[in-house]
Amino acid sequence: MEKRNANGLTEKEFLAQYNPGDYKRPSVTVDILVLGMNEKLDGLKVLLIRRKDHPFMDCWALAGGFVEYDESTYRAAVRELYEETGLSDIYLEQLYTMSQPYRDPRMRVIDVAYIALIPVVEAHAGSDASEAAWFDVSMTDEEMILKNETLQVEMRYLLEKKVFHNGILQIENYVPKLQSEEALAFDHAEIVMEGLLRIRNKVEYTDIAFNLMPQEFTLPDLQKVYEILLGKTLYKTNFRDKIQDKVVALDKKGISVTGGKKSLLYRYKNRY
Amino acid sequence: MEKRNANGLTEKEFLAQYNPGDYKRPSVTVDILVLGMNEKLDGLKVLLIRRKDHPFMDCWALAGGFVEYDESTYRAAVRELYEETGLSDIYLEQLYTMSQPYRDPRMRVIDVAYIALIPVVEAHAGSDASEAAWFDVSMTDEEMILKNETLQVEMRYLLEKKVFHNGILQIENYVPKLQSEEALAFDHAEIVMEGLLRIRNKVEYTDIAFNLMPQEFTLPDLQKVYEILLGKTLYKTNFRDKIQDKVVALDKKGISVTGGKKSLLYRYKNRY
DNA sequence: ATATTTTAGTAGTATTTTACTACTTTGTCA
């Protein structure tokens, strides 16, 4: 602590005289990509909020807001998620930081995007003020589609490969190109795309999928979730072999989402 | 474009009167975790720069600096990397955004960390002003060690499991706890840890490892790189089977890094 | 220069994982 710098100052003295300067600084926001399975477990849903002012007025956007001066972005994401949707105690992981200088026409904004996963999309439409809605989302190699049947809204994006100046492909592998009348606000389409890729990938080597399940679930339902996330069908024998040590059988039965014979209920082993 | 908000303003009018407010805003920085294989291809190296002022004076830190008001963090990372190390045209990918309120004692700083991968650690010690050095880095499930034999510096961290309030494990799975006299500046140990985990994981499903190879390389050398990144030995027959459609054989031979019989040279197929 | 050592590169087999078919059981629904 006795160390002195080139000007002969100790750390304490240095910090006391430190002037951060009058540079223009960007605002910092968080956005949360809230994902959940739909009722039939045959597709993913995203929670979107309709903007009520410029810019991107009337467009659909991810939940989000400004980061307070003395909170971490993770805390801000937890707080905003609760304020805007009433959701709490759910899986939340940092996704990507968006920083293009003119991504917001009002001012310079750095946006830290998070992914939230929720078990089965139930009520919680609550969300006090803002107009929120769940959209079916799907993504192939060529396009990404978000739609809400009851609202008659469909947003469609073409995925274009993006190659960098040095010929090396970056995280930002694809850029979504708008193909429909309606569009997501800001660069939120990119966030959705990145989020779907992240989830898809993480299913393979983590237990992330369990965050999309209720406390108790049947194996056929769990398999359906895996199949949607991975984008391919699985063989039940193999599937059961692989996950058998991750789940515990309960001695009661439940009805799987698509009728038929009753199925044994399980819960996730490592949680709770 | 005729849309008017609740105050009767068009987007143009809205933007003209928009006042971003007088909130305190954080500064934004980028840090770059520069990784490369060592000469013998039996370990990874990190490029560190010695700090010459408070805070963390004399500590070793990642390359990095402030983001300009009108540049993206990616651009800032490219620029800083060039300014501090002379490196350009290398693999650069966003890693994680650090945002704990007091991570920098001077002021509130949001730091966007990037990973850079460079082919074989050669000269480029150049780096104009700053004192830079390569450190051997290794990480097991229990600890992370960074050391430089010639400088006689060793930094050692214990990896402690971190469980969140809601019982759900986050990206920030582990926290590095300092075990040695010397330490990395700021929260850079966490960045190094996250970076190593990211690379280790990405090797399995991407061709990221080729960014650590020179233009032309032998298969035994490529295998050594994979083995270091994956942390386990591979069988050469199987390795060659898996990799054969990613590489093109050249009709010349080179000497693999550990003597013996001369080995055929290859190059990566998808690049250049 | 010759023998010894070291690594490159290939062949081949055992084991495990993944792909796929088939059948019995237990529930729902008309």
Added chain:
DNA sequence: TGACAAAGTAGTAAAATACTACTAAAATAT
């Protein structure tokens, strides 16, 4: 009550991974 639908189990084929063994070519030691 019979037809249908999904649950759950058994078993086999094909493919990937684990592992051993050998020959060829270069470096090094004697």
